[in-house]
Amino acid sequence: MKINVEEGFETFTKEIENKFLQVKGTIPKWLSGTLVRNGPSKFHVEKEKYNHLFDGLAMLHKFSFENKKISYTNKFLRGHSFESSLKKGKIVYAEFATIPKFPLGHRIFLNATRHFTDNASVNVTKIGKSHIAMTETPPRLEFDLHTLDTLGPFHYDDKIRGHLTTAHPKFDYHNNQLINYITNFSMKSTYNIYTIKGGSIKRNILSSIPVKRPAYMHSFGMTKNYIILSEFPLFIDPFRLFLTGTPFIDNLFWKPEHGTTFLLIDKNSGKLVGNFKTEPFFAFHHVNAFEEKGNIILDMISYEDPSIIKSMYLDKLRGGNFSIPIPQMKRYCLDLNNNRITSHVLLKNSLEFPRINYRNYSTKSYNYIYGVNPHNSNGFPLRLVKFSINSSSCKYWYKENNLPGEPVFVPRPGSSKEDDGIIFSLVLDTIKQHSYLLILDGISFCEIARAYVPYAIPLGTHGEYFQ
Ligand code: CO
Secondary structure: OOOOOHHHHOOOOOOEEEEEOEEEEOOOOOOOOEEEEOOEEEOEEOOEEOOEOOOOEEEEEEEEEEOOEEEEEEEEOOOHHHHHHHHHOOOOOOOOOOOOOOOHHHHHHHHHOOOOOOOOOOEEEEEOOEEEEEOOOOOEEEEOOOOOOEEEEEOOOOOOOOOEEOOOOEEEHHHOEEEEEEEEOOOOEEEEEEEEEOOOOOOEEEEEEEEOOOEOOOOOEEOOOEEEEEEOOEEEOHHHHHHHOOOHHHHEEEOHHHOEEEEEEEOOOOOEEEEEEEOOOEOOOEEEEEEEOOEEEEEEEEEOOOHHHHOOEHHHHHHOOOOOOOOEEEEEEEEOOOOEEEEEEEEOOOOEEEEOOHHHHOOOOOOEEEEEEEOOOOOOEEEEEEEEOOOOEEEEEEOOOEEEOOOEEEEOOOOOOOOOEEEEEEEEEOOOOEEEEEEEEOOOOOEEEEEEEOOOOOOOOOEEEEO
């Protein structure tokens, strides 16, 4: 079956502000926050094209809920990459798989001098009082939650430097802190794990781990007492990156003979306390992790190899004739007493963009995962899934020619059941050529409402609900 997915990767530039959306169904009256979703929306600058799904210029979409009504605003993230590219009429910052068409010497200079893109198209979060957009290069952009105006670069109150970070910080509710890491490339590269106390914008280095071959890690794991870095054997060659002026993607090297190493860091002391080796695999997303009877339980969306990364070149996706690798959801058990590791598959025909009831079940034993799930053999995610670990069963939401995005779970205030809440997903109807915000009931996984956006919004990345 050929799926018409091209619409999901087309440039969309229209911006609107505070438009009340037409709603079918009933919006739960307890919804009073704001959902912000990030994603690429401009895939070319005049005649120059971005190559990969991770490269396009970011747009923020906002859905605000009040008195069972939804207002929608969308705006480009106007950082330096966006503004300078549009001003000059060409791409001027290197992205994940695109480099500017500058002479070689100029490109080398840019790669070697921390000339990072601030095209923060991957995720959003809140640090201190600031709402920020994030990607994997260090610059963060602050935006106004009410207007979605870009306020400028977000500056931490410290001098920590580095080259590569994640757009998936962890919230440690137990200690009221945010945790993330940043890799610094040098002759002696390091993974630098940092904490930010609630309300603060100052990063404190918890642990600095020397690394010979830095790995590409899109996210990490956290339990009550530990941080887990999953070093897949997909290594970055920083010197090649700096000295050849080539895009980041071309400096990732798959060396399966090294296997995957889980580095276990004590969250209190910052000490590296464990080193677990297992078979080679690749993942973007950790789902959840927790401690149980002397074991660390680590759930991940696991691929056999990193070919998923190269399957997301835009020309491949737009052609419709693609094959996207299908991951497995796997559970890794790290036995702290004898340094042994075991794993088993939780879900074969697995999901991506995994979300859980994070506020109440992060770092705890849990049952439900929500995600997008492939519906046929080419691997393109066409339906939403709710997976129960305990019963090993799935519930699905599917509508032909409708492409769902990441499902964001919001617990109902006062709820005591893990799945008592709602799920948001921004869906693209490729026939009617418009998008809508779908709201599913968390327990039944059935639609309770949808709000129509009068445009077709390209498929996005991650989003967050701000209360
Ligand atoms: Co991600």
